[in-house]
Amino acid sequence: MTNTLNGHSCRARGILDRVGDKWSLLVISQLGEGVKRFTDLKREATGVSQRMLTVTLRNLERDGLVIRTVHPVVPPRVEYELTTLGHTLLATVCSLVDWAEANGDDIEKARMAYDERMATS
Amino acid sequence: MTNTLNGHSCRARGILDRVGDKWSLLVISQLGEGVKRFTDLKREATGVSQRMLTVTLRNLERDGLVIRTVHPVVPPRVEYELTTLGHTLLATVCSLVDWAEANGDDIEKARMAYDERMATS
DNA sequence: CTGCATCCTCTCCGATACTG
DNA sequence: CAGTATCGGAGAGGATGCAG
Numbered sequence: 001m002t003n004t005l006n007g008h009s010c011r012a013r014g015i016l017d018r019v020g021d022k023w024s025l026l027v028i029s030q031l032g033e034g035v036k037r038f039t040d041l042k043r044e045a046t047g048v049s050q051r052m053l054t055v056t057l058r059n060l061e062r063d064g065l066v067i068r069t070v071h072p073v074v075p076p077r078v079e080y081e082l083t084t085l086g087h088t089l090l091a092t093v094c095s096l097v098d099w100a101e102a103n104g105d106d107i108e109k110a111r112m113a114y115d116e117r118m119a120t121s
Numbered sequence: 122m123t124n125t126l127n128g129h130s131c132r133a134r135g136i137l138d139r140v141g142d143k144w145s146l147l148v149i150s151q152l153g154e155g156v157k158r159f160t161d162l163k164r165e166a167t168g169v170s171q172r173m174l175t176v177t178l179r180n181l182e183r184d185g186l187v188i189r190t191v192h193p194v195v196p197p198r199v200e201y202e203l204t205t206l207g208h209t210l211l212a213t214v215c216s217l218v219d220w221a222e223a224n225g226d227d228i229e230k231a232r233m234a235y236d237e238r239m240a241t242s
Numbered sequence: 243c244t245g246c247a248t249c250c251t252c253t254c255c256g257a258t259a260c261t262g
Numbered sequence: 263c264a265g266t267a268t269c270g271g272a273g274a275g276g277a278t279g280c281a282g
Contacts, residue, residue, distance in 0.1 A: 012146070015221035015228070020141015022275080025133070038244055049276055054245055064231025075243045076282080085227055092220045099213045100136035106206055107136070110185025143255080159264055170256055175265065196263045197262085 018063060019093060023048055023056040028082065031066065032090045035081040065089060139184060140214060144169055144177040149203065152187065153211045156202040186210060 018024050026045050030036060036044075042053055057080060060066040065086035071077040082090065139145055147166050151157060157165075163174055178201060181187035186207035192198040203211065 011225045012218045012221045015217070015225070016141050016146065019217070020137050025137060050245075051277085052275060055275090062232055062235040063228050064235075065228075070244095074282095076245090078244060085224060085231075088224070089220065092217055095216055096136070096140070096213055097133045099210065100133045103206060103209070104132045104136070107184050107186075110206075111183055114183040114185075163264095171265080172257090173255065176255090191264095195262095197265085199264060 018059065018065075019089075021056070023052055024060060025093060027053070027056055027060065028065065028086060028090050028093070031080060031082045031086070035079050038078050038080070041080065060086070139180065139186075140210075142177070144173055145181060146214060148174070148177055148181065149186065149207060149211050149214070152201060152203045152207070156200050159199050159201070162201065181207070 023045065026048075027041060030041055030044055038053070038057075041057075042048065042050060045053065048056075057066060057068065061068050065083055067081050067083055069079045069081075071079070144166065147169075148162060151162055151165055159174070159178075162178075163169065163171060166174065169177075178187060178189065182189050186204055188202050188204055190200045190202075192200070
């Protein structure tokens with residue numbers, strides 16, 4: 001395992017900026033369930049604005065993580081799906097999410113304890 | 122493996138906001154090498170401002186990922202080190218960094234190809 | 243239905259100056 | 263040495279309106 005990020009953190013930053021942004025991860029996880037339309041994504045990703053969903057999908061498409069398919073019909077029908085690369089990212093990120101699930105309580109407790117210490121000082 | 126994030130993405134967000142921010146990951150990786158002083162971290166994390174290093178360390182401490190030890194001497198001496206929880210996060214995140222290393226070229230190519238397509242249309 | 247353009251707000255973050 | 267306080271620019275992101 002790599003136990004230092006200093007050497008290659010520059011490249012990692014680009015990935016983390018994508019993964020860490022507000023909506024990418026949620027969209028990727030939705031597409032992990034299969035092909036979806038724009039409206040499906042919008043409805044299921046509670047709170048996302050139409051603008052940010054568009055921007056997010058464009059970024060993911062640009063990075064080769066998502067494929068966008070336009071069906072030339074009226075009304076328009078646009079479908080999104082993960083690429084192979086996108087699926088591998090989903091798998092990798094899930095391990096991080098699992099960590100969050102496993103340790104979320106500890107973090108929550110640490111935060112409360114910290115805030116308590118600060119309040120009483 | 123969990124292949125959907127929708128159900129627990131709220132908790133994951135908090136973790137990803139921490140991991141995905143500009144300096145946390147770099148600081149964690151530095152502390153993976155052992156105990157460090159504030160100035161050590163500042164010197165090694167090229168580009169970080171003193172302010173952001175302070176903010177980052179406070180957040181990590183609050184989340185129980187880093188321990189801050191103040192030695193009551195003159196001049197002040199403050200040391201930082203990873204907690205056990207912090208070490209597990211480092212290990213988990215490294216798998217994501219490894220993914221970035223392994224697939225960075227593909228992403229870079231996808232971006233260039235995408236930009237090419239956009240430019241010629 | 244899908245998505246772009248505009249405006250406006252809010253937060254992040256760097257620069258700078260000051261303290262124990 | 264290790265911070266805190268304050269200001270200001272830049273960019274993220276929401277709301278709204280329009281278009282193909």
